[in-house]
Amino acid sequence: MAINKRMYKIGDELAPLTKHMTQEAINHFESSGGAKGPSQFTDVETARSTLGTKGTVASGRMSLTFTTELLRRFFGAEIYNRGGTVDMRFLRPVRPGDSVTFSGKITGMSKEANGCRVTVEVTGTNQKGDTTAVGGGSCLVPSGYLPAEE
Secondary structure, eight states, X not given: OOOOOOOXXXXXXXXXXXXXXXXXXXXXXXXXXXXXXXXXXXXXXXXXXXXXXXXXXXXXXXXXXXXXXXHHHHHOHHHHHHHEEEEEEEOSOBOTTOEEEEEEEEEEEEEETTEEEEEEEEEEEETTSOEEEEEEEEEEEEGGGSOOOO
């Protein structure tokens, strides 16, 4: 199998990933984790009484999942699944009907024993331009996936 060698540079931007949030998608996400019964994510009345909101919200775990998807697409699943990390802070609720775009750029690179640790800054922004989440991630790109040094 041929290895796709790739150059990484500080300032390189990741192709954005946009997710359209629906109540159906939120419910499916929550049930896939084993959640049963009403919650602020799946039931309007529970959201009103628990959060004081007019409706449900998507859990931060959904945004974390989408951030992971963004990084897996950028680095490739084979590399990211072995050496990737992600850490996000959730700033604003994501609601059914929102479209959230996750974007990122390379902010750092450091050589390690088996390759190069590539650090990425990530932001989630809704259709109104409001930042919903910020954070970052990194991935250890093995030497075999990097071009030879000159």
